[in-house]
Amino acid sequence: MEFKIEYKSSNARACCIKTSHSEILTPVFMPVGTLAAIKSLDAIDMSEILDAKIILANTYHLYLRPGSKIIKQMGGLHGFSKFNRSFLTDSGGFQAFSLSANSKPDEEGIKFKSHIDGSLHYFTPKSVLDAQYDFNSDIMMILDDLVALPASKERIDLSLKRTIKWAKEAIDYHKFKQSQGIGIEQNIFGIIQGGTDFEARKICAQALCEMSFDGLAIGGLSVGEENEAMYDTVEAMMPYVDENRPRYLMGVGTPEDLVENVSRGVDMFDCVMPTRNARNGTLFTSFGKFNIKKAEFITDNLPIDPKCSCYTCKNFSRAYLNHLFKAKELTFFRLASLHNLHYYLDLAKQMRQAIIKDEFENFKREFYRQRTC
Numbered sequence: 375m376e377f378k379i380e381y382k383s384s385n386a387r388a389c390c391i392k393t394s395h396s397e398i399l400t401p402v403f404m405p406v407g408t409l410a411a412i413k414s415l416d417a418i419d420m421s422e423i424l425d426a427k428i429i430l431a432n433t434y435h436l437y438l439r440p441g442s443k444i445i446k447q448m449g450g451l452h453g454f455s456k457f458n459r460s461f462l463t464d465s466g467g468f469q470a471f472s473l474s475a476n477s478k479p480d481e482e483g484i485k486f487k488s489h490i491d492g493s494l495h496y497f498t499p500k501s502v503l504d505a506q507y508d509f510n511s512d513i514m515m516i517l518d519d520l521v522a523l524p525a526s527k528e529r530i531d532l533s534l535k536r537t538i539k540w541a542k543e544a545i546d547y548h549k550f551k552q553s554q555g556i557g558i559e560q561n562i563f564g565i566i567q568g569g570t571d572f573e574a575r576k577i578c579a580q581a582l583c584e585m586s587f588d589g590l591a592i593g594g595l596s597v598g599e600e601n602e603a604m605y606d607t608v609e610a611m612m613p614y615v616d617e618n619r620p621r622y623l624m625g626v627g628t629p630e631d632l633v634e635n636v637s638r639g640v641d642m643f644d645c646v647m648p649t650r651n652a653r654n655g656t657l658f659t660s661f662g663k664f665n666i667k668k669a670e671f672i673t674d675n676l677p678i679d680p681k682c683s684c685y686t687c688k689n690f691s692r693a694y695l696n697h698l699f700k701a702k703e704l705t706f707f708r709l710a711s712l713h714n715l716h717y718y719l720d721l722a723k724q725m726r727q728a729i730i731k732d733e734f735e736n737f738k739r740e741f742y743r744q745r746t747c
């Protein structure tokens with residue numbers, strides 16, 4: 375992976391990341407394609423209509439179904455899904471932790487029961503990388519020990535100890551595999567844990583920065599804590615997160631969260647919010663968000679956002695979308711997802727332009743000033 379910081383505006387950065395499948399300009403929002411598809415959309419929508427340079431897929435789900443060996447046989451995630459730009463895959467730890475009633479972390483990994491058929495599985499720092507080698511993901515995430523917040527000091531300390539130990543096992547294994555000719559073009563990111571405890575975050579960040587990860591992720595935030603606690607934690611730990619590598623804040627967040635964390639030096643984001651909200655009728659716009667099901671839209675001939683240049687806004691009215699939503703027409707999911715993802719991808723582009731012009735603080739003021747709902 376090539377990484378270059380191109381511009382800075384206060385702490386906000388505009389960078390370029392080159393993988394063997396695409397050039398990614400930051401700040402970047404990565405749409406979430408849990409099952410190797412963004413819900414209701416396909417690879418052609420993602421590249422030709424939305425021009426996304428990188429999307430996410432989930433190791434837990436794909437490992438269980440269809441299975442990593444089948445994906446490998448079908449040409450990895452790129453050959454299988456036909457999205458030929460970059461893929462980032464998570465380690466699966468988060469889903470093993472959140473979807474399985476019986477998940478149990480121990481010193482070596484996470485034991486869990488499949489939510490599909492109840493079969494027993496064990497994720498270890500090595501096994502989650504093996505799955506990701508089969509996927510041929512451009513960016514692989516390591517296994518980390520997650521904690522639900524609020525957590526006791528003892529639980530955070532244990533998570534820290536395990537996360538650092540597993541990170542070391544993962545980076546050593548990756549170097550070994552590359553020496554065997556496997557995963558040569560694949561990159562690996564470490565994940566910093568520590569809850570909202572600043573000292574724990576600092577210790578974890580310092581330990582992981584000493585390892586030769588291609589990028590550094592901040593995990594374990596946006597899990598129920600207050601927004602301010604998230605922003606303060608990111609701000610407090612950022613001086614310890616190597617500035618010469620991409621910085622990725624996992625699972626975040628609202629448009630406001632993106633703006634706030636870019637201003638604190640984060641480069642990469644992912645979240646199910648734009649697609650999940652699209653499916654329940656919530657649409658993001660330059661003036662805030664609203665729900666299309668409201669009666670006021672029944673005869674509204676305007677597009678979702680008159681300032682938006684997306685496929686949906688160029689072609690369809692709020693009245694039509696209101697009708698499709700109420701009729702539970704499947705076309706609604708596609709049109710609403712295209713609009714919401716365009717909004718997030720465009721917000722990232724606007725932030726990049728503001729950073730290039732060294733006007734990020736002005737951009738941020740204007741972003742909040744325009745929001746009325």
Ligand SMILES: [Zn+2]
Nearest residue numbers: 682684687713
């Ligand atoms: Zn639109």
